[in-house]
Amino acid sequence: MIEHIELFFKSIFIDNMVFAVFLGMCSYLAVSKKVATAVGLGAAVIFVLAITVPLNWLLDQYLLQPGALSWLGDEYASYDLSFLSFIMFIATIATMVQLVEIVVEKFSPSLYNSLGIFLPLIAVNCAILGGSLFMQSREIETFGLALNYGVSSGIGWFLAILAIAAIREKIRYSAVPAPLRGLGITFIITGLMGIGFLSFGGMLTGGDEETEAPKTVQTIEIEKEQTEDAKTLAENTKTID
Template sequence: MNELFLRAVFQENLALSFFLGICTFLAVSKRVDTALGLGVAMVMVQGITVPLNHIIFYGLLIEGAWAWAGLPEIDLSYLKLICFIGVIAATVQILEMTLDRYAPRLHRSLGIFLPLITVNCAVLGGSLFMVDRHYSLPESIVYGLGSGFGWALAIVAFAAIRERLRYADIPNGLRGLGVAFIVTGLMSMGFSALAGVGAP
């Protein structure tokens, strides 16, 4: 399980290996505090939705899931995309309402970041990878937390670098998104170099 977690954080980082959620990654990474808020929201949502989507997919959608009702030939796996999106949207909404009611300070600190998670393709990508790789429920929990933590680590590190680059002497043609793309590529290579972390 440790190996799966480390692989999800470094080797298969959703932002830096698969470039999922890169629009949010670039837009919200100008300051470390905002990147940290989005990263915390991402860990929470990934940690909930990936295992929840596992239960729904293997309990209701896959062929044979309805064998207990005498319908073993039913295969609803073609509905996985719309079901996963619905679960993600509902989870984010429930999480937002729960935090607003029971943890208002945390809700205020996350601010707009929770609704942004709903449209982040990295969240959907985590659930689709879980299905494609046939993870068990415990593996789905570990992968959900690992992929969320990896995405959060990447955006916070990226925001710290971008804050430092404000004081750098960058050519006019590379300022803004130009240097951001270069830094993203360099970070991607750096995370790929950590692919052996945790290996014996």
């Protein structure tokens, strides 16, 4: 349980796709001018990551890893299909994005029109592929952790684009210096938000086990004297006996 909670908060704040590794910056900058549009795209990213990361985990565990085909028989245990990882991951992502596009177009035409080309471009959003690749490189062990990582990574990306969209809506009425208007001030705000998100790392620092303070030279000498006194006392006791 603790492992799930730690992974959840770490993926949202500390290892945020936007602020920590700068993935998905194209959509983050282009679709963050209005909060409503940012919410729609962020929700779509959460859905795609929540589906593709666990599916790709299953593909990695039972198809792509060296020896993953052992469940088919001993003669397949030596097969290594890891070179197909990129192709399989991208195929899964493209399929899910196509499903999202169909659903959004059916139930929310206004959101579909406002997102425009950036909705189908989720398929090539590096944050989506990055979620599956990070899942693979970090060797996430269970399906539950893979689902947790997909959802929490999507939530982190959602919070990032929602926050910058809300700030950009308000900043229109601010007296921003001319050279910094547009992407200039957006990058500055993104950097400041990144620092703020990384500060949540203090939530996950362990403090349960007390660490032993380093011994000074004086402390070592005192311990030696106590040891010698104990030995002398033991020798004197034996002599008296």
